[in-house]
Amino acid sequence: MLLKLYNENPNPREIEKIVTILRDGGTVIYPTDTLYAIGCDALNVRAVEKICELKGLDPQKSNLSIICNDLSIISEYAKVSNPTFKLMKRNLPGPFTFILSTTSSLPKIYKKKKTVGIRVPDNNIIREIVAQLGNPVLSTTIKDQDDEIEYTTNPELIYEKWSDFADIVVDGGIGGIEPSTVVDCTSHDPVIIRQGKGELNF
Numbered sequence: 001m002l003l004k005l006y007n008e009n010p011n012p013r014e015i016e017k018i019v020t021i022l023r024d025g026g027t028v029i030y031p032t033d034t035l036y037a038i039g040c041d042a043l044n045v046r047a048v049e050k051i052c053e054l055k056g057l058d059p060q061k062s063n064l065s066i067i068c069n070d071l072s073i074i075s076e077y078a079k080v081s082n083p084t085f086k087l088m089k090r091n092l093p094g095p096f097t098f099i100l101s102t103t104s105s106l107p108k109i110y111k112k113k114k115t116v117g118i119r120v121p122d123n124n125i126i127r128e129i130v131a132q133l134g135n136p137v138l139s140t141t142i143k144d145q146d147d148e149i150e151y152t153t154n155p156e157l158i159y160e161k162w163s164d165f166a167d168i169v170v171d172g173g174i175g176g177i178e179p180s181t182v183v184d185c186t187s188h189d190p191v192i193i194r195q196g197k198g199e200l201n202f
Contacts, residue, residue, distance in 0.1 A: 002159045004171040007031070010125045012132075019132045021167045027051060028137075029162055030129065031172030032067075032121040034095045034180045034197050035141045036158055038166055042066040042136040045107045052109075054165055055140055059109045065097055065117030066106075066136035069127040076105050077136060078118055084185045087202070093122040095198035099184045115186055125172045141179065149177055 005014055018028055022040060025047045029038045038055075040047035052059055068074050071089060078100035080088070088098055097117040102110050110116050119139055121127065130137050142162060143152045151157045155171035162169060181198035184191045192200060 001168045005125050007124050010128050026167035029166045029169040030126045033123045034176050036175040037139045037141050039138040042138040060112045065139045067119045067139045069130040090201045092120040095180045097180045097182045
């Protein structure tokens with residue numbers, strides 16, 4: 001299913017359709033403030049495993065990322081020091097992925113790596129999906145190295161390529177081509193390990 005939503009004012013009924021799919025263990029492709037991503041209920045282990053298999057990700061070696069709708073629930077899933085929280089507050093919502101140590105609230109599939117990427121994108125569609133779901137959403141980009149740009153930015157072409165793998169593709173307009181800036185906050189001082197769209201405000 002290809003579902004059109006508007007970032008400025010996502011339709012609550014359509015959001016509920018997406019949330020129902022996620023609660024049933026389904027997969028959804030959705031827009032962020034950077035690239036389009038595929039995800040699922042981040043606490044549904046079978047759904048997470050399905051996406052990892054699809055993307056060729058090894059949870060023991062790959063950094064898995066989750067999307068939260070705001071800063072208030074991040075400490076439930078990751079260990080956040082006061083300086084890190086202040087840094088995140090200055091930069092979120094925005095095009096950043098903060099690498100943090102996991103807490104016991106995340107399933108074991110995340111704990112094997114002992115870290116998790118935290119995203120709070122500046123995109124109302126995915127943040128509203130997460131808010132209604134009540135759980136974070138797994139986030140991994142749909143971009144492959146051999147992809148033409150149109151197949152990672154144009155929702156209709158994304159649907160054409162991914163409709164066999166995703167239960168629903170959200171058309172939130174043309175997507176971006178630059179990934180998030182990744183900031184490792186697992187040691188004393190934050191370290192930018194990938195410079196992307198976001199310019200970190202220290």
